[in-house]
Amino acid sequence: MDFFTPERIEKTKALARDGKPFIFDDGDMRTLHFNEQVVQSAMRLSAPDELVIPYTQAMAGFLSLHPLPQHILMIGLGGGSLAKYCYRYIPSARITVVESNADVLSMRDQFMVPPDDARLRVVHADAISCIESLAVGSVDVIMLDGFDASGTPPTLRSSDFFMNCKAVLDDRGVLITNMGDQHAHIVGTVTQGQRVFGAFHHWWFKLAMDNSHIAIAVNADDDAVSDARLRTAALNIAEQFSLELVYPKNLMQE
Template identity: 25%
Template sequence: MTNQTKLLFQKQTTDGLIEVCDRHQLRCLNIDAIEQSRINLEQPDQLASPVQRYILACLLFIETPKKVLLGGLGGGALACYLYNRKPEIQGDAVEINEIIAELAKDYFYFPKKQWDIIVDDLRQWNDRNYDLMVIDIADSDLTPAWLTSEKMLLQLKQQLSKQGVLAIDLLVDNAQSFTQALVAIRKVFKRQTLCLSVPDHKNIIIFAFNKPLINYSVKKLTTRVKKLTEIWGLEFPVFIEQLKNDNPDNNGIMSMGKS
């Protein structure tokens, strides 16, 4: 740790060396020196992680979610942000690592109201009517194969509300693995998907929609930006441009033309 970094917690586990540290106004959760989550201690209603900000680009296409599932908790920064922005949202966070679950409560201000942490394997979790499901699980810095299996994707789809969206933070190390995962997701979700790459990161967010959406034009999406920015404080115009770059025209969800 540098002189500017304060170590708050450290423990060697079977999953690696888990650390919580403060650097300036940021608090980070690291496993084997790889950042898993971060919060801005001075602005808990802001998302400090670019990846998590891009995950919420899906809010361009759905109404404010009433019920949210986080598969993989990290430090709980996303739950903290959602609670500070929209305290009426109900949320469940399923996290297999009990230590991570406790750290979210002790160091990352996990909400005490409206949100629950369930220490369990996501494969064993089964609930209903989630408007937004965010799945952010990695094994050795890659998305595990079981997460994009047809069986698991069907299980997740069944837990979505009629208008719900599944957001998977996909981490792969080659084009073939990406294609295999995307094909599997598109098959289960009847091709109702969008991709969103995160600049300067290897993460690719896959949005999968439970119900066919209207074909949003860029112009129509842009009309939603002002209101969404007021609610969420996110860079939605940037998300729209990146979605245009990452997806083919006439993909069934978003048309890239201006009309």
């Protein structure tokens, strides 16, 4: 579906209000916005657990690196697409979702996010303080998808933030990040991610069909997981989800 036809842009523009989130329905499609220029989340009313936007499908690629996670931490609820997908299709996982925007949380039921239970917990909290409170090595996968009306907050692309993520990830745990399409934010995220995780344990991908970018990092300091094995997994993810491997390019040389 084309989310940016002139008619849709005009309709969503009329609903925009000072960077506050709002919902727009168009037939079977429900979308979450902060403005008329960006779709934060999308859901088919007839298939609420489906991953509609390509970047969300690509973020499911973490399963190639960690197929049986026990604890998934999600930063940013949005319309709950990733939370619903993981809740339905990864029954072994306990899922914690951290969302700092109360207005976004208030739309949870409209996006059919399941109620909290033994496997799913959605909390209204700051991501930084939440991660700092977690035990070392207590998380298998971190899915970073935290955005506001201006894009990725600076605190979620800082060196301290990535150090905290690395600390709470277990051995061979995975951090997968939606970097959006703002070049300065992407470069900052990649630079800090490489610095903390190491260049050959951190990859930057671009979606072939649009200008979205994601990053994947693996907490693998020891020799138990070879660089060659991680490189193969990265290339498999790129092929499976039609991603262009932007960095490090030398992963593709052999």
